[in-house]
Amino acid sequence: MALVEIKKSDYQQGSLQLAIGPNSQLLSYIQEYGEQSFRQLLGLYYDDAVANDRQKYTDLYNGTQYTDEHGEFNSFVGQGLAYVVRRFIYFYFLRDTQTINSDTGTVSNRNENAVQQLGYGRVRAETRYREAVLAYNCNVLPFLMNFRDVEREVIAQVGNTLEVSDTLYLSAGDAIMVGESEAVVSNVTATTFDIDIVGSFVDDVAIWAPFEDIPMQPLSSLTF
Incomplete structure (x- = not known):
């Protein structure tokens, strides 16, 4: 928790x-x-x-x-x-x-x-x-x-497993963009994750939004 x-x-x-x-x-x-x-x-x-x-x-x-x-x-x-x-x-x-x-x-x-x-x-x-x-x-x-968007370059790929420098705030089940394609990730480690689509993505950029559904508006003081 x-x-x-x-x-x-x-x-x-x-x-x-x-x-x-x-x-x-x-x-x-x-x-x-x-x-x-x-x-x-x-x-x-x-x-x-x-x-x-x-x-x-x-x-x-x-x-x-x-x-x-x-x-x-x-x-x-x-x-x-x-x-x-x-x-x-x-x-x-x-x-x-x-x-x-x-x-x-x-x-x-x-x-x-x-x-x-x-x-x-x-x-x-x-x-x-x-x-x-x-x-x-x-x-x-x-x-x-x-951290509205986290962007990491894909530096290696084996099958549907992509390697990046780090997977900060990425979790299994998250949706990402890689290149121009949408994917859902699984088996996330410190530097790799699997995707549910096929293709070659080395040198493309993987993008995820760990806090996209959190309201990002400044708070205002109360009026007494």
């Missing part, structure tokens, strides 16, 4: 620390808004990301160092979807929760990010929400755009 579970312990220290009691509803917020956020950000890939432990989802979730596919930049270390979604959950929890149940009774939920909305009686964490938007737009979205 590529989408590692977000836990209550993620909110016990650092900039996401929350004052939560034993009867806190935080877990239900993690479950509801965690899934909602991942579904919105992953689009049609959500179910596949939950069911399959693919490297592309692990890197997207955690952030990773990578090389620009088009040779325009060197390398990046990006904040991934986990960073973004944890902050969305934090925002929604504080937006709806002004008090907590503690051993001494009901007390205000206090931390350096909580600001009460005048006129609405809610608590909001505007800073953490904007951090999430900024991280998505400046880290996650460039990562997705960078």
Whole structure:
């Protein structure tokens, strides 16, 4: 499972620390808004990301160092979807929760990010929400755009097995373009894969789109 579970312990220290009691509803917020956020950000890939432990989802979730596919930049270390979604959950929890149940009774939920909305009686964490938007737009979205298309030259072929320099984010069952033909791949290794069509493809370019069904639109900040 590529989408590692977000836990209550993620909110016990650092900039996401929350004052939560034993009867806190935080877990239900993690479950509801965690899934909602991942579904919105992953689009049609959500179910596949939950069911399959693919490297592309692990890197997207955690952030990773990578090389620009088009040779325009060197390398990046990006904040991934986990960073973004944890902050969305934090925002929604504080937006709806002004008090907590503690051993001494009901007390205000206090931390350096909580600001009460005048006129609405809610608590909001505007800073953490904007951090999430900024991280998505400046880290996650460039990562997705960078790997919108992965292009690799076919350097050797034996039968229907093609060899390339690497098969980054390619999985069995994926559709690719090779030369001017469409194919479905199987038996993927670090540098080879099989295709379901016949022909000679040495020196042609194989192209696959590992994130083609993920929405690639920048997020906007909330209007309060």
